[in-house]
Amino acid sequence: MSEGDAAGSADGIDGGADGAAGRPALWGRPVLSFVRRSGHLDARLQRAWDRYAGEYLLDINVREGSLAVRDDMVFDRDYVRSAWGNDNPLIVEIGTGQGENVVAAAAGHPDVNYLALEVYDPGVAHTMLLAGKQGLSNIRIAQVNAPELFKAARPGVAAEVWTFFPDPWPKMKHHKRRIVQPALAADIRRALVDGGVWRIATDIEDYALHVHEVMDGRDGFENAGRLTVSLPVEHVGKGNADLAAGLPHAEFRESERFGGRVLTNFERKGLEAGRVIHDFTYRAV
Known part of the structure; x- marks a missing residue:
């Protein structure tokens, strides 16, 4: 599991057993970038949830236990002010x-x-705990499928969007689950103020290529990176990742490490394992 695995992509459908009319059983359901698991909380995190949920957790879900956003949700500057x-x-x-x-x-x-x-x-509860210990009043948490929230976004609601170390979904057949997708990019562009940025980071080389394919040259965004990096121009998966070095390469523009991102244990472990961190800055134009 990667550090930033927290949202689903509505680009595509899930497969499964054959259903009616020869369609997969899960036909029509969105392809998500996460797998929903039972989120058992230990006593410490449960206390944090009970104490801080009323202060930090936004009430925008369609119902308790669901990650869906209410149909009447309007994510705009009026909502932020409220x-x-x-x-x-x-x-x-x-x-x-x-x-x-x-x-x-x-x-x-x-x-x-x-x-x-x-x-x-557990991630929601731990975020509450960290914020509550410091008495922060400028942070809120939403436990929702992120693309759904951005579909409800109105122009200029956000100054920046961050997506750091999303789940890489390394198997080729799972690449469609990656959170960075054209539909989400379009919704984020609408949500951003002019000149706002979408910051992305990954320690997976193949995901870096995926980001470039989705974002470079996209209408409404410019790649603000100034570093030149070399990446394979063909995708690899979990079973053939060792072939990447021998594939044709091309040069791409990326950014220096974003100074506003703290060095978490997850990123530190990636560096210690010899992985290269790829940072991206896409500016809304």
């Missing part, structure tokens, strides 16, 4: 993991609002 009590810029992190990054950012920038999107109960 939920945060001010008109400060909003930064949304898709896939907060344990919350270390978004909470550190909120603590360091009290004049900015932060929205943490996370689907897993």
Whole structure:
């Protein structure tokens, strides 16, 4: 599981056993970038949930236990003013993991609002715990399928969107589950203010190629990176990743490491394993 695995993609359908009319049993369901698991909370995290959910957790789900967003949800600046009590810029992190990054950012920038999107109960509870210990008032958490929320977004609601270390879904047949997809990119562009940015980071080379394929040259975005990197131009999966070095390569533009991202244990382990961190900055134009 990667650090930022917290949202689903509506681009495509799930397969499964044969259903009516020869269609797969799960025909029509969105392809998600996560697998919903039971989120058992230990006593410490349960206490954090009970204590802080009323303060930090947004009530925008269609029903309790669902990750779907209410049909009447309008994600706009009026909603931000209502939920945060001010008109400060909003930064949304898709896939907060344990919350270390978004909470550190909120603590360091009290004049900015932060929205943490996370689907897993332990991650949500841990983010609440970190924020509650510091008494932060500029952070909120939504336990929803992120693409659904961005479909409800109105123009200019967010100054930045962050997606750090999303689940790489390394098997070739699962690449469609990757969170960075054209439909989400279009919705994020609408949500961003002009000049706002979508920051992405991954430690998986094949995912870096995927990001470039989805985002480079996309209408409404410009690649603001200034570093030149070399990547294979063909995709590999979990079973043939060792072939990547021998594939044809091309040069791409990426960004220096984003200074606003704290070095989490997840990123540190990737570096210690010899993986290269790929940072991207796509500016809304």
